[in-house]
Amino acid sequence: KEFRNNVKPNWCPGCGDFTVQASIQRAAANVGLEPEQLAVISGIGCSGRISGYINAYGLHGIHGRALPIAQGVKLANRELTVIASGGDGDGFAIGMGHTVHAIRRNLDITYIVMDNQIYGLTKGQTSPRSAEGFKTKSTPEGSIETTLSPLEIALSAGATFVAQSFSSDLKQLTSLIEQAIQHKGFSLINVFSPCVTFNKVNTYDWFKENIVNLEQFPEYDPSNRIAAMTKIMETNGMLTGLIYQDTTRKSYEDLAAGFKPEALAKQDLTLPEAEFDKLLAEFR
Numbered sequence: 001k002e003f004r005n006n007v008k009p010n011w012c013p014g015c016g017d018f019t020v021q022a023s024i025q026r027a028a029a030n031v032g033l034e035p036e037q038l039a040v041i042s043g044i045g046c047s048g049r050i051s052g053y054i055n056a057y058g059l060h061g062i063h064g065r066a067l068p069i070a071q072g073v074k075l076a077n078r079e080l081t082v083i084a085s086g087g088d089g090d091g092f093a094i095g096m097g098h099t100v101h102a103i104r105r106n107l108d109i110t111y112i113v114m115d116n117q118i119y120g121l122t123k124g125q126t127s128p129r130s131a132e133g134f135k136t137k138s139t140p141e142g143s144i145e146t147t148l149s150p151l152e153i154a155l156s157a158g159a160t161f162v163a164q165s166f167s168s169d170l171k172q173l174t175s176l177i178e179q180a181i182q183h184k185g186f187s188l189i190n191v192f193s194p195c196v197t198f199n200k201v202n203t204y205d206w207f208k209e210n211i212v213n214l215e216q217f218p219e220y221d222p223s224n225r226i227a228a229m230t231k232i233m234e235t236n237g238m239l240t241g242l243i244y245q246d247t248t249r250k251s252y253e254d255l256a257a258g259f260k261p262e263a264l265a266k267q268d269l270t271l272p273e274a275e276f277d278k279l280l281a282e283f284r
């Protein structure tokens with residue numbers, strides 16, 4: 001169960017994405033997966049490199065399209081554990097349409113967003129997660145757009161698993177990824193993952209000061225959707241932990257199995273020789 005490979009990540013020293021990589025590797029081992037049972041599909045951005053740094057099936061996809069690819073992989077082979085990952089620009093800007101529909105479709109996929117509130121790979125532009133007033137080379141006078149709230153959007157879209165964590169909390173993040181993998185449906189984990197090179201506002205210290213850990217509220221019930229939405233709004237989206245889980249709704253592939261019992265990868269696609277010759281004859 002060795003999910004480490006010998007590829008050295010080329011993230012900047014101190015980048016939050018290192019902990020996300022380690023958490024995925026630990027969680028996959030802790031739930032008893034073998035490398036050939038896991039596929040990690042990523043988008044474009046610094047975080048998109050993660051699929052190459054984990055010893056499993058992997059595909060470094062195209063910008064904003066990790067989820068369509070991941071859904072295709074899952075539908076073709078339902079036995080694979082599929083993790084999709086990318087940054088906040090990838091998933092909440094260009095890929096937002098896919099994110100919302102993947103959430104409501106509820107395939108059994110874990111989606112991990114490395115949210116650094118900036119575009120790191122292209123050297124520091126404002127992202128949908130940047131705060132109002134945030135100054136970058138793309139908003140030199142400060143952003144005049146409101147900040148997108150992925151947790152509220154996920155709940156509104158019918159999410160069955162919503163969590164948030166911080167890349168300095170390896171224990172919590174690993175546990176949440178384990179729970180997400182074991183959840184039968186779509187899981188969104190938004191991870192505060194600081195970009196130490198370009199985001200000098202949302203730093204490790206800033207997150208430590210502003211994060212509200214749900215462990216502070218022992219009475220909190222993650223099965224209560226209204227309570228989850230209320231808590232997100234009360235904390236301005238800064239809470240961490242398992243925010244919401246609905247275990248009653250069936251996953252897309254379980255529902256689809258009613259009329260398509262065999263996934264594509266399990267279907268016998270070989271043709272008897274005579275039928276193959278007949279088919280070829282039609283094209284001659």
Ligand code: SF4
Nearest residue numbers: 012015046120195196
């Ligand atoms: Fe990480 Fe930022 Fe460096 Fe990209 S630019 S590797 S997000 S620290």
